[in-house]
Amino acid sequence: MTDTSLSAIFAETAEPRLATSAINKATLFFLIVTVVGLSCGVLAFIYGHHTIYHNTREMPWGMLISTYAFWAITSTGLCIYAAMSHVFGGTRMGIISNRMVWMSIICIMAAFATIGVEIASPHRMLLYNILSPNPTSNIWWMGTLYGLAVGCMIIEFAGIVTGLARVALILGIMGAIAEVLANSCLGGVFATLPARTYWYGAQLPIYFLTAAFLSGAAAAVLFNFLAYKIRDEKMSPAVLLGVKSAGKAMTLVLILYTVATFWRLVSFYVGGPELGRTAADALISGPLAINFWVLEVCIGLLIPIMLIILSRLENVSMMALAGFLVLVGQFVARYDLVIAGQIVPQNMGWDGLPSYFSYVPSIFEFGVIAGGIGVVAFGFLIGERLFGRTFTQKEHH
Amino acid sequence: MKIEELEKEINEGTESISIEERRKFLQMGLAVTGIFLGGSVLSLTSIAQANQNSPDINIPIEGQYPYTKHYSMVMRQNRCIDCEKCVVACKQTNHIPDAHDAYRTAIQERLTTENGSERREFRPVLCNHCNRPPCVRVCPTKATYKDPETGIVLMDYVKCIGCKTCMAACPYNARYFNEEKYAIDKCNFCLDTRLAAGKTETACAAACPARVRIFGDLKDKSTEIYRLLHMPDTKIWVLRPDTGALPNVFYMNA
Structure with missing residues (x-):
């Protein structure tokens, strides 16, 4: 593809109205947050992961693992809703599905950035995942499938912006299948460890998939709300219907997720x-x-359930607030799940250990989390700027 | 035959039964009793009894596992006096980095009450070199694996990506991050530092003054570990049998 055709594509897809000083400043700000935040993770490769992060022998996984799971789960949710709209057509979310594909890619990038600085030797992963694969390992399947999914989604998105609808459709389906399987393997990473009673069991992979449907719908509502907020524009009736559909999905899954958490x-x-x-x-x-x-x-x-009831699925601002709160809750829920699985000493009753180990994330771990948020915010703004008109168009097929 | 019809029959009494028929009946009774008795006598010496009737404790039997040698360890727990010579010997032999989190073996302790008086109890722990090792299953790059020759769970450090899933999967807290190797590390029964040089014991077992740790090949019936694990009336247990990891470190008071 030559520069000329690239600029021709951007001429079609870009949203020049967003080239304002305020948006530019916000984009730059989140780029700086990304660089500074992820630099905290890069320090781990200089000074040692064991000194930069507060993980211990007893609690090897901390906030970075839970945050990775949070972004990966959100990405899966967005991807599934987008693929469902593309495949079955006619659903009201179809009109917002291009934006969902883009944000799904961005969320998985945030996940990769977070885990990339958490793993001690990611360069060995790139090599030995291929040279020495272990088919019984959930981590291997999860990494491979998420890698496959992001590859599919990038080609799908290229198909969307260049108008290759068939390519976009096929790769979209493949990407969504890979995302669901990867999400399931992510649940399996925890669910198949009999040593960790709090994680072990058949419910967890389904719980993770439910969380994906919840986070994905919440993110769909929130990002669409923000997209129109930064344009200072009202949603078209079709887009409004799409966002309401996402709101409905969020409500339904909120109830399912609450029931699953209770039991x-x-x-x-x-x-x-x-x-x-x-x-x-x-x-x-x-x-x-x-x-x-x-x-x-x-x-x-x-509170999100109350806000949705109060909004009667009409007030988009209120639904967006509910979506934001759901995402905050899901972020904390992943943290609690990861920590609770390791917080009880395995040799309980020996060595005069307290009932719980203590884990407080280091300042660098918080830095990496900020970097991940930076990736998503920067990706959102740059996506709206470069592909904004694609996001509000009707589908290509 | 119907009961109503039987009731109409006249009772012949026992007098009319021939001696042959009586003998046949007795023989049948003895055969039935013999089968049950023989079965229970056999079961007294079966592996189920050696395993303390617990399906979770799997003392390997001949031909069960494919390793050429089957290295295991018995901990005679009540002999441990917490002198920690094993811990020191392990650190020196295996060049363990001087970090708080880094150790391959440790001694745990707790206070128990026995006959109304408090007693301090010590429990040596190390990698259990499980027959169904959770760490090996979860490793994405086969950086940790079960050695087919010895049954020891080993590390191939260059393949370790440092995802720490093996640490999360281990029921025994037997793994640590080795900052010098920049990989996860663990006990390997001194395979490289002692067994390869022809020594027959691990550093911890050799250093123990109370002979708590008995190390050896379970496939060799002349070894002490084989004898200990097949002593009648000895209670044997393993740690966290519920995880199904089938550990190769056995505990007893002997």
Whole structure:
């Protein structure tokens, strides 16, 4: 593709109205946040991951793993809704699906950026994932499938902006299948560890998929709201219908997710090993209780449900706020899940250990989290600027 | 035959039964009893009994696993006095970095109450070199693997990407991040530092003054470890049997 045709494409897709000083400044700001934030992770390669991050032998996974899971899960959700709209056509979300494909790519990029600085030797991963694959490893499948998914989605998106509808459709389906399988393997990473009673069990992969449908719908509502906010423009009736459909999906999955969370926790109190019960106690009344009750349950589940009821799916600002709160709740929920699985000493009762290990993320871990948010915010703004008109067009097929 | 019809029959009494028929009946009774008795006698010496009747504790039997040698360890737990000579010997032999988190073996302790008086109990721990190792299954690049020759769970450091899934998967907290190798590290039963040089014991077992740790090849019936694991009336247990990892480190009080 030559420069001429590239500029021809951008002439078709770009949104010159967004080339304002304020948007430019915001884009630059989030680019700086991305660079500074991810630099915190780069420091780990200079000074050692073990000194920069607060992971320990007993709690090898921390906030970076949970944040990776959060972005990966959100990406899966966005990708599934977009593919469903593309495949089945006629759904009201079709009109906003191009933006969802773009944001799905951006969210998985944030996930990759986060895990890329968490893993001690990512260069070995690139080499030995190919030279020495382990087919029984969930991590191997997850990495491979997410890699495949992002490849498919990038080609799909290229198909969307160049008008190759058939390519976009086929790659969109392949990308969505890869995303669902990858998400399932991500759940499986935790669900197939009998040593970690709080994670082990058949529910978790389905729980992760439910979380994907929840985060994906919430992100769809929020990003579409923001897209029109920065344009200072009202949504067209068709776009409004698409956003309302996403809002409906969010409401439905909020209820499903709340039910799944309830039974997941109840299951630890009706019997089973003490390790699982003690881990659940960490959320109910222990060191993760504020996270759980205030951020996960109130801010992430109950207030969004109330806001959606109050909005009657008409008030988009209120739905967008609900979407934002759902994403905050989901972010904390991933953190609580990852931490609760490791917080109880495996040799409970020995060495005079307390019931819970303590883990507080380091300033560098918070830096990387900010970097991930920077990736998503920068990606959103640059996407609107370069492909904004593609996002508001009718579909190509 | 119907009960109503049987009721109409006249009772012949036992007098009319021939001696041959009585003998046949007795023989049948003895045969039935013998089968059950023989079965229970056999089961007394079966592996189920050696395994303390717990399906979770799998003392390997001949031909069960494909390794040429089957290295294991027995911990005679009540002999441990927490002198930590094993920990020091392991650190020196295997060049463990001097970091808080870095160790291949440790001694855990707790206070218990026995007959009304408090007693301090010590428990040595290390990698259990499981027969169904969760760490090996989860590793994306086969950086950790089960050695087909010895059954020891080993590390191929250059392949380790440092995802730490093996650490999360291990039920025994047996793995640590080796900052010098920049990879996950673990006990390898001194395969490279002692066994390769022809020594028959691990550094920790050799250093133990109380002979708590008995190391050896389970396939060799002349070894002490084989004898200990097949002593009648000895209670044997493993750590976290519920995980199904089938560990190769066995505990007993002997």
